[in-house]
Amino acid sequence: MRQDIIDSLKDEVKRRCESEDNYFGFGGYYHIKAVVKNASFLAESYGADIEVATIGAWLHDIASITDYNFYEELRHYSVDEGIEFVRNKLIRSYNKLSDESKEVYRDKYEAVMKILD
Numbered sequence: 001m002r003q004d005i006i007d008s009l010k011d012e013v014k015r016r017c018e019s020e021d022n023y024f025g026f027g028g029y030y031h032i033k034a035v036v037k038n039a040s041f042l043a044e045s046y047g048a049d050i051e052v053a054t055i056g057a058w059l060h061d062i063a064s065i066t067d068y069n070f071y072e073e074l075r076h077y078s079v080d081e082g083i084e085f086v087r088n089k090l091i092r093s094y095n096k097l098s099d100e101s102k103e104v105y106r107d108k109y110e111a112v113m114k115i116l117d
Contacts, residue, residue, distance in 0.1 A: 006051075013032055021066075022065050032065075039057035090109070
């Protein structure tokens, strides 16, 4: 697992939770930490990719803690619309990678896409 990436995400989420612009206050950070702990436990229990689960858990509320308007907008999506939004974003981001980077991330990309299907 790329601990540097996990640490960077943790620091960024904490920074955004500490921001005066965060409608939900710093308590959101403790919520996200609990989600990360549960996601890691469940991933290990089910033999899933712990890194993918951990990254997803750190990012699951990133829009809401960044800008309350995103929260208001995103909460109106159905599950299917949310899945489609995430799938399209992932495809766009993956397609921007170099061929070498795509090879490095291929297994994780395919694992996440499988979950979204």
